[in-house]
Amino acid sequence: MNAIGASVPRLEDDRLLRGLGRFHDEIVRPGQLWLRVVRSPVAHARIRGIDTAAAAAHPGTVAVLTAADLAGMPPVPVRQPAPGIDFTPYLQSALADGHVRYVGDPVAAVLSEDPYLAEDAAELVALDLEELPVSLDARTGADLHPESWRGAGATVGTVDFAYGDVDAAFAAAAHTVTTDLRVGRHSGTPLETRGLVADWDARARRMTVWGATKVPYVNRRITAQMLGLAEHQIHMLETDAGGSFGIRGEFYPEDLLVPLLALRTGRPVKWTEDRTEHLVAANHAREQEHRIELAFDAEHRLLGLRGEAWMDTGAYVRTHGAVVAVLTSAMMSGPYRIPACRSRVHVVTTNKTPVGTYRAPGRFQHNFVREHAMDLAADRLGVDPVELRRINLLHGGELPQQRPLHIFGAPMLLDGKDHLDHFDKSRELFGYEAWREEARQARTQGRLVGAGCAVILEKAGLGHDSAVVDIGATGAIRVAMGGANVGQGVETVMAQIVAEEFDVPTGSVAVVLSDTDILADGSGTFASRTTVVGGTAVKLAAEQVLAKARRVAAVLLGAEPEQLVVHAGCLAVDGEPERRIALGQVAAACYTPQFVRTGEEPGLIGRGTYAAGAMTYPYGAHYAQAEVDPGTGAVRLLRYAVSYEIGRAVNPALVHAQILGGTVQGIGGTLLEDFRYDERGLPLATTLDEYRWPRAGDLPDIQVEIFEDAPAPGNPLGVRGAGEGGTAGVGAAVANAVRDALGLTGTVGALPLHPDRVMALIRATDEEEEAI
Numbered sequence: 001m002n003a004i005g006a007s008v009p010r011l012e013d014d015r016l017l018r019g020l021g022r023f024h025d026e027i028v029r030p031g032q033l034w035l036r037v038v039r040s041p042v043a044h045a046r047i048r049g050i051d052t053a054a055a056a057a058h059p060g061t062v063a064v065l066t067a068a069d070l071a072g073m074p075p076v077p078v079r080q081p082a083p084g085i086d087f088t089p090y091l092q093s094a095l096a097d098g099h100v101r102y103v104g105d106p107v108a109a110v111l112s113e114d115p116y117l118a119e120d121a122a123e124l125v126a127l128d129l130e131e132l133p134v135s136l137d138a139r140t141g142a143d144l145h146p147e148s149w150r151g152a153g154a155t156v157g158t159v160d161f162a163y164g165d166v167d168a169a170f171a172a173a174a175h176t177v178t179t180d181l182r183v184g185r186h187s188g189t190p191l192e193t194r195g196l197v198a199d200w201d202a203r204a205r206r207m208t209v210w211g212a213t214k215v216p217y218v219n220r221r222i223t224a225q226m227l228g229l230a231e232h233q234i235h236m237l238e239t240d241a242g243g244s245f246g247i248r249g250e251f252y253p254e255d256l257l258v259p260l261l262a263l264r265t266g267r268p269v270k271w272t273e274d275r276t277e278h279l280v281a282a283n284h285a286r287e288q289e290h291r292i293e294l295a296f297d298a299e300h301r302l303l304g305l306r307g308e309a310w311m312d313t314g315a316y317v318r319t320h321g322a323v324v325a326v327l328t329s330a331m332m333s334g335p336y337r338i339p340a341c342r343s344r345v346h347v348v349t350t351n352k353t354p355v356g357t358y359r360a361p362g363r364f365q366h367n368f369v370r371e372h373a374m375d376l377a378a379d380r381l382g383v384d385p386v387e388l389r390r391i392n393l394l395h396g397g398e399l400p401q402q403r404p405l406h407i408f409g410a411p412m413l414l415d416g417k418d419h420l421d422h423f424d425k426s427r428e429l430f431g432y433e434a435w436r437e438e439a440r441q442a443r444t445q446g447r448l449v450g451a452g453c454a455v456i457l458e459k460a461g462l463g464h465d466s467a468v469v470d471i472g473a474t475g476a477i478r479v480a481m482g483g484a485n486v487g488q489g490v491e492t493v494m495a496q497i498v499a500e501e502f503d504v505p506t507g508s509v510a511v512v513l514s515d516t517d518i519l520a521d522g523s524g525t526f527a528s529r530t531t532v533v534g535g536t537a538v539k540l541a542a543e544q545v546l547a548k549a550r551r552v553a554a555v556l557l558g559a560e561p562e563q564l565v566v567h568a569g570c571l572a573v574d575g576e577p578e579r580r581i582a583l584g585q586v587a588a589a590c591y592t593p594q595f596v597r598t599g600e601e602p603g604l605i606g607r608g609t610y611a612a613g614a615m616t617y618p619y620g621a622h623y624a625q626a627e628v629d630p631g632t633g634a635v636r637l638l639r640y641a642v643s644y645e646i647g648r649a650v651n652p653a654l655v656h657a658q659i660l661g662g663t664v665q666g667i668g669g670t671l672l673e674d675f676r677y678d679e680r681g682l683p684l685a686t687t688l689d690e691y692r693w694p695r696a697g698d699l700p701d702i703q704v705e706i707f708e709d710a711p712a713p714g715n716p717l718g719v720r721g722a723g724e725g726g727t728a729g730v731g732a733a734v735a736n737a738v739r740d741a742l743g744l745t746g747t748v749g750a751l752p753l754h755p756d757r758v759m760a761l762i763r764a765t766d767e768e769e770e771a772i
Helices: 012-017 053-057 115-122 166-171 216-227 253-265 275-281 323-330 363-381 385-392 419-430 432-444 490-502 530-557 583-589 652-671 730-742 755-771
Strands: 033-039 045-051 061-065 106-112 126-131 155-163 175-183 195-201 206-210 234-237 269-272 288-296 302-314 340-349 401-407 410-414 448-457 463-471 477-481 509-513 564-567 570-573 576-582 604-612 619-628 635-645 702-707
Touching: 033 115, 033 253, 033 275, 045 106, 053 061, 053 115, 061 115, 061 253, 106 115, 106 253, 155 323, 155 401, 166 288, 166 302, 166 340, 175 363, 195 253, 206 216, 206 253, 216 234, 216 253, 253 269, 288 363, 302 323, 302 363, 323 340, 323 363, 323 401, 363 385, 363 448, 363 730, 385 419, 385 448, 419 432, 419 448, 419 619, 419 635, 419 702, 432 448, 432 619, 432 730, 448 730, 463 490, 463 530, 463 583, 477 490, 477 530, 490 509, 490 530, 530 564, 530 570, 530 576, 530 583, 530 604, 570 583, 576 583, 583 604, 619 730, 635 652, 635 730, 652 702, 652 730, 730 755
Parallel strands: 033 269, 206 234, 302 340, 477 509, 635 702
Antiparallel strands: 033 106, 045 126, 061 106, 155 340, 175 288, 195 206, 195 269, 288 302, 401 410, 448 619, 463 477, 463 604, 564 570, 570 576, 619 635
């Protein structure tokens, strides 16, 4: 049976739809204590004192911690170092010491017998804070040297990627276009907020932790190092997760406080954040200011690109380090033929919530900037924006192409088939020219309707992962791998890969994720890498199982190993189907003296590790048709479509769902979601009334088309990552549609396109026309 390529139902859905899921807040341990974090109410201040006496005396309080109780504890490290940048002065401690640097900065931890008592006690902690001036703009604040950043400047460092002679390209250009653009601050806000449960077994001297999604193996290493434990003393167990999108499962201050307090008290400790905490304390994302310059020759061919950006990293550098800046800078040229490119990103601290990775980090920003600048350039050059892209997109004769860059130490090898052909096919498939004509006709009738498109280059599959596949004597098949299930259907996909190898139903494969007692190492789920890297490790482990099974079965069947074929969970002699043996029977034989070898693991088990030498580069196109209400400035999407080259889809329905869900999140960040602050640095979005998600009524019918024209050559499955392509191009496509609808001669200026911002654009356009 062909398991790969089939849209089989998700294995996860059976338990989730029947209410049998297990989320971290459902973990209840005997004698459990509850943690409540006391957070700074101001954006920047010197801590003159913290009075915990009343909180400590409150009924049910077991412990109250401040920074003084964590003396000698190092700050939370980054998991992705960046060459040439010293993050040390900007790392966050579990509890603020000396200064608070954003609203939400943890200053104390209260541990109580009951969650409500913990909240009451936390309100009794009295803070004596001397407020200091705040820095809220990365571009204007880049040269500030606030005393609170441990004597360091506000600029953490600069990420710079370049190839070709950029200055010469601009000197030779027939046309240049320059513009400034800004991307606002928004982030993932999953239905389930963060949380953790830790239980210390003093007799076994082992810690069990539930709720560490995304990178549990990384978090185990950090926890072990900070608590002075051996890694084998910490057992991470996966729970279900109500969404992640990159921001859940990073190592936050609370990820240290929970196990630390469990260790110190000898009792289980549980923490679940509320929605307001999540909106001010979990990683924010996106906020960047850009200046982009494009150089063209007389035939409208791109000669060069220069970009400079200021990334607001918030009050601290969290575990992602400079990943967002790297991906913003290194991939700025996208899927275009650009002989020379230089892109520089300054990472700057401000007195806002720290930022991290969020679905399509860096790419949402640079796609908006580059693709919106391309539409502006098309107007300035007097050429159709579709045609300008067609002139400059890489075609099949130029691919694969290695750009003279290295991203995270790996060469940037564009391994696609034909970006131009993909763009042409998708435009025809969606009828985009008809969308544009409809918009033109609507404008003749006085309606503000426009159409816009954007092309994207994605990345996926860097790093390594491990897997174990075993078959028991009963024939039961199990796979363990290092990914995490955050709603994307990874259990189903891994089961399909194994089912393909053994020719069994997908539902007969049991999948275990991120159990650190079963699998020694894994890289987790992030960066659209789970199927590419983890799936390949699973395939390699399954192949090992089959290799051993063939050797043993050949003896049992009196045949040669190469004569045996897999059929319906059995090995049979090719051409003699009656000579067969079930894989479970082979597994049972593997425990007998005849087949136990010195140095070989007994049983029928395979272990696979896959290390990707380079990333794979998926690609796609986004299309939007939008109408602007001239009286309110509200933007309504009439149509939206995404095409995406997946290489090979293990489960097409899940790929479709990933792209669809990502597109909805992109729409939210383009039109609605925005973390704003007042002049004192106080957040203005602390509930979902102020931070507005897209509702069903805000969304059009979104078309998604998956292409499998270019299997990835770098991995044996031929797969490319699917998690972020739906988000990456939305800001660009919608901004271009709004620009078209309003007939702007300039740009939209910034995202998100709130009604007030759009009304300002309408007024500016009216004033221009009156001046003419």
